[in-house]
Amino acid sequence: MSIGDAVDRMFASDNGVGASDEIIDAVGRAARGGHLAYGDDGFSAAARTRVADVFEHDVDVHCVSTGSAANGLALAALVRPWGSVLCHRESHVFTDECGAPEFFTAGGKLIPLDGPDGKIDADELIRAARVGVGNVHSTQPQVLSITQATETGSVYTLDELSALTSIAHDAGLRVHMDGARFANALASLDLTPAEMTWRAGIDILSFGVTKNGGLTTDAVISFDPDLHTELSFRVKRAGQLTSKMRFQSAQLDAYLTDGLWLRNARHANAMAARLDAGLRATPNVRVHGGGGANMVFCALPDRVVEGVRDDGFVFHHGHPIPGVARLVTSFATTPAAVDDLVEAIRRHSTDADG
Amino acid sequence: MSIGDAVDRMFASDNGVGASDEIIDAVGRAARGGHLAYGDDGFSAAARTRVADVFEHDVDVHCVSTGSAANGLALAALVRPWGSVLCHRESHVFTDECGAPEFFTAGGKLIPLDGPDGKIDADELIRAARVGVGNVHSTQPQVLSITQATETGSVYTLDELSALTSIAHDAGLRVHMDGARFANALASLDLTPAEMTWRAGIDILSFGVTKNGGLTTDAVISFDPDLHTELSFRVKRAGQLTSKMRFQSAQLDAYLTDGLWLRNARHANAMAARLDAGLRATPNVRVHGGGGANMVFCALPDRVVEGVRDDGFVFHHGHPIPGVARLVTSFATTPAAVDDLVEAIRRHSTDADG
């Protein structure tokens, strides 16, 4: 469904809007000149340097076309076929990728863990990391996958992150971070990229670009040089090594230049905070949790959902939480759009009430 | 390696240059407004309609990020795990995808066939299509994969194509076409898209866009509605269902609008013909075969290769044919660039001779 120019009514997802001008311009620039293919070009070299600088660490960087591909490749690099990946029950890798992790890992097993607010409970992790260890009849826990920000818009604090990665490393597990909304989490916590990744025990990162202003790229960023060979071949083999890689590299580079990515994320987060505040001040509306990132969840009666949608607003309702609307803000969301949405919800809630 | 603005010296590949302005503009336009994700947007709907119109057939269209992904997905949709894919020994799927077809098919087997000029020999196909049929100890021939244009720049005639697909269908095989350079072949033969695909017995097509003016998309086009469900889930599972699909769809749509794709291909082919003619008129240079599409192969001594490269020209030598240079033209290649290259080869060949 196309919804025309209605950016100001798009709350379905942060991938429902366009891209930052800086990134579109960068793509245009990358179209000039001749370049070697498959990442052996200047734009890709520049992007790799940029990522290393931003993360203050030697890195392997592989631009890929989706977060699912990033997750699948990262997990495949860490887990052997008989291994298992411990992840949250509501995580994207577990519920929303049609088995991509199982495909990329050639049949690895994902073990769902519980925990409130979309965050893995530390005791759950301690328990699960021990299940079947050394028992040939059981898959072997080998990887912890953490989603930051989570699917519910919450953000692990640095202490929470470190607690989980410590448990994981003590148990011999490697750690993957699904950072589809990495920038939103980083902006929310006001940390450096290094602090929220390798210094906190992350081995490999699915780095989201698309949702926060990019066009057609996300990336796998590995902090472990031992994964270099494996990642290179897996990326090719998975059909993710694009010939005109420069067009993805240019996006990644522009995204990280002059703080664009953090400006975008801060704006999106601020819009979510404005929305959260507006809804909490609205009678008869119950806001769930409180994220920190760029999502707000609130319980809405079906009649309200219907009314607000009739006003042209676009958003998901009932997934992942039955009866609850998911409202996502982005770099392109305006304060006016937020206020309009709050007002629409207020109006329909009152009507419903009357 | 970045080679700056040297489009006029880029003969390494048709993916070594930028993109058509029309396609870049289309990407910019797709950045406006709000849209649903994962292909449920107006640009994607328009692209699907456009493809159906151009091919005069109901189609499933899936934009993907690489030709390897297109090939892998198309083959996976046609072959069961115990099946085999018959393909040319020099085909991209067999030699240049790091086992992507084996990965996507969960261990399918590719059987290499011989034939001159990069084309599968019909007798070879007849023989291979019978090997092990019904024998549980043998993989079962299930798919024929034809590359059009071939890796050597040659183009199957319609008669040649039809002969192979008839053999295949008679033997119960499905037929895949790797059309990374589909437009170049089509322009060379002056056929309609329908004539060179489903009317000629092709079940599914890897449709190249990137090499002929696109930015970041290729596509799988299926003419068989029975593959609809399978393709949809496989695309997602392989990490190829992009959230901002509109940016790929917009490229595909622009590519097929007002004949851009054929203009680009005709130009590239013409430049190759000009190069071929120039080289054939050059003493001491032996041109191989004669394609029809946008590649010229010629034997060059190492000293000549070195000299021409020192002049700034970029091209592959020794792969896939030892001792032979592969010179690829594109939509962006200028007549002057071709003439410069011919002149450089002439000059160094004479020097080498002296």
Add this chain to the structure above:
Amino acid sequence: MSIGDAVDRMFASDNGVGASDEIIDAVGRAARGGHLAYGDDGFSAAARTRVADVFEHDVDVHCVSTGSAANGLALAALVRPWGSVLCHRESHVFTDECGAPEFFTAGGKLIPLDGPDGKIDADELIRAARVGVGNVHSTQPQVLSITQATETGSVYTLDELSALTSIAHDAGLRVHMDGARFANALASLDLTPAEMTWRAGIDILSFGVTKNGGLTTDAVISFDPDLHTELSFRVKRAGQLTSKMRFQSAQLDAYLTDGLWLRNARHANAMAARLDAGLRATPNVRVHGGGGANMVFCALPDRVVEGVRDDGFVFHHGHPIPGVARLVTSFATTPAAVDDLVEAIRRHSTDADG
């Protein structure tokens, strides 16, 4: 660990003892004469006929070396790569096969369902069978896998079975039965093989032989002729098509001849009932559930476990249920052995108490 001739102290598993004499003799007979390999022999033909007769249905029969292989092959025949298998959280396929189902299905996903006594709860199944249906981001429920008898020794009644298979078929799912202890369940319910399988909606069966008197074979039995080709090739491809298949076929045939399998199972069940009764009459011992098949679970303090093991009894404790001993009887368990075990538990429980 070898435990010598202590059959009379073996309660660890029904695979901890030898094999029925009739089956050993049949293997010896199959060693005579010359025969074609790979199942193209008289013993295999006879076994196929025998299975068809016993199950009153045309069948495909494939002897395999383990129950894990039987389950993996059966599930792979029913599920496409993007499909999911709904099974009990405690089922063997989910917990005890080191990811064999994921391996055989090339990355299929197993979805664990809850339910008391090791049995899948019908409401859980109704709910799970709907999750994500038609949503390309979600794996698609395609198979229900039922374990009969369950891992906890309980047995689904015919009504319970039919209720589950009806729900499954209504939702478009195929149904697999893991019958590692099929004979024990059948003997417990006093049904015909047909009643407990295809008449109850089972499409394919993992048929256990090894645990109930066999040597080295289990089998996949399919009631769906459409799976014939797929199963044949998958069996070969998985390294399960043995050249001297006759030695497995002879076991299967002997197992089903003159009711041997049911005699064995009835005996094992009777010994479990005797053990259950003995333990329930023992002070301080709490027996869990109440199976019907050949397993008894009872909570035992560590000191008792230690003491009974010091007396030479062999059994599992703490798996799958912490603090609970799993005691398994077999065709070879004697009444005296059961009484000795009850007496040992009584003695150590009293000591522990004092």
Add this chain to the structure above:
Amino acid sequence: MSIGDAVDRMFASDNGVGASDEIIDAVGRAARGGHLAYGDDGFSAAARTRVADVFEHDVDVHCVSTGSAANGLALAALVRPWGSVLCHRESHVFTDECGAPEFFTAGGKLIPLDGPDGKIDADELIRAARVGVGNVHSTQPQVLSITQATETGSVYTLDELSALTSIAHDAGLRVHMDGARFANALASLDLTPAEMTWRAGIDILSFGVTKNGGLTTDAVISFDPDLHTELSFRVKRAGQLTSKMRFQSAQLDAYLTDGLWLRNARHANAMAARLDAGLRATPNVRVHGGGGANMVFCALPDRVVEGVRDDGFVFHHGHPIPGVARLVTSFATTPAAVDDLVEAIRRHSTDADG
């Protein structure tokens, strides 16, 4: 097809006859007493010790149900998903396992090499081991698989073996030996097991038992302790870890006890030599090559094949070599049977001639 007691007319394969009495007896003995499952029993411990003694090396031993499973598991332990296995074009792994190696390796690629007499040509190996190395677009040569004795009954000399393994190791490849007819090769060369394996550069061995007197077991024998963990989990995951492993271990142990395996192999080889000599002395019969192991290939006109088969003899014709009969002897072949076959061929050849 069952062919009754016609052991004396069975030349189709060495798996067409029964098993050695010593091995049948060992199975009977293993049926006594109680034992832990999954190889944690005395028979399995004894077999492991026996193999280590016979091979004069620490080993991992995994009994498996087929040679295909042994090959698949061994190759999977050596090759990463992006790797390739170099093997002979006529090798069993390449032609006769319905893609089992591709299945077990999750899509590894087998690269067929040429060479006379079923043996890999050293220059072919040198060339192939270099193809695509370090090129991310190409699968990476990682394993050499050698079949000893070969599919054509020939036997690599120790010098030939060492030459190949040296080339492989110099190129960084690991080496697998498919020893489905290991004993026949060993007897033919009169070497020790150590000399023909780890001392000659073999990393892992598929050790044939079934064809040379066994019932239902072959084995993977690894000389590389680094593969221990990987093999253990892969064996389980592939459905090859049998619960009553003792019945396979007992076969393996008996096979290696008191030289049974070598007696069987020497006898089979001697019968093949007798057959070879007899046929060479027969007018109008052309014997191919000359193996050393237990197979004889000879060109026979269809009318002769028909006549000899009408006399009750069972053998393959036309596979793998068109127009050529494959005659296989075994531990159970009698001199009289050989003489009868020679006489039958002589008689029908003369008739055909007349």
